[in-house]
Amino acid sequence: MSGKSGKLSDMIRKAISDCEITTTEYDQILNAANEDGIIDAEEKNLLKQLQELISNQTVKRVQG
Numbered sequence: 001m002s003g004k005s006g007k008l009s010d011m012i013r014k015a016i017s018d019c020e021i022t023t024t025e026y027d028q029i030l031n032a033a034n035e036d037g038i039i040d041a042e043e044k045n046l047l048k049q050l051q052e053l054i055s056n057q058t059v060k061r062v063q064g
Contacts (some may be wrong), residue, residue, distance in 0.1 A: 005042045005043055011029050019027055019059060020061070026061065
């Protein structure tokens with residue numbers, strides 16, 4: 001796992017364990033994914049998983 005993907009994975013794991021994600025954390029995840037201008041397959045998968053968890057409200061989006 002690359003450094004960037006590892007960072008994304010850690011950020012997403014934190015959101016899952018907290019069962020919530022702030023607007024700021026969500027933006028930081030998107031910025032981390034886009035920092036090199038390339039979103040590889042592993043990163044797409046991580047982002048897709050996060051979006052699914054938000055969609056089914058396993059992870060709730062909160063202000064912050």
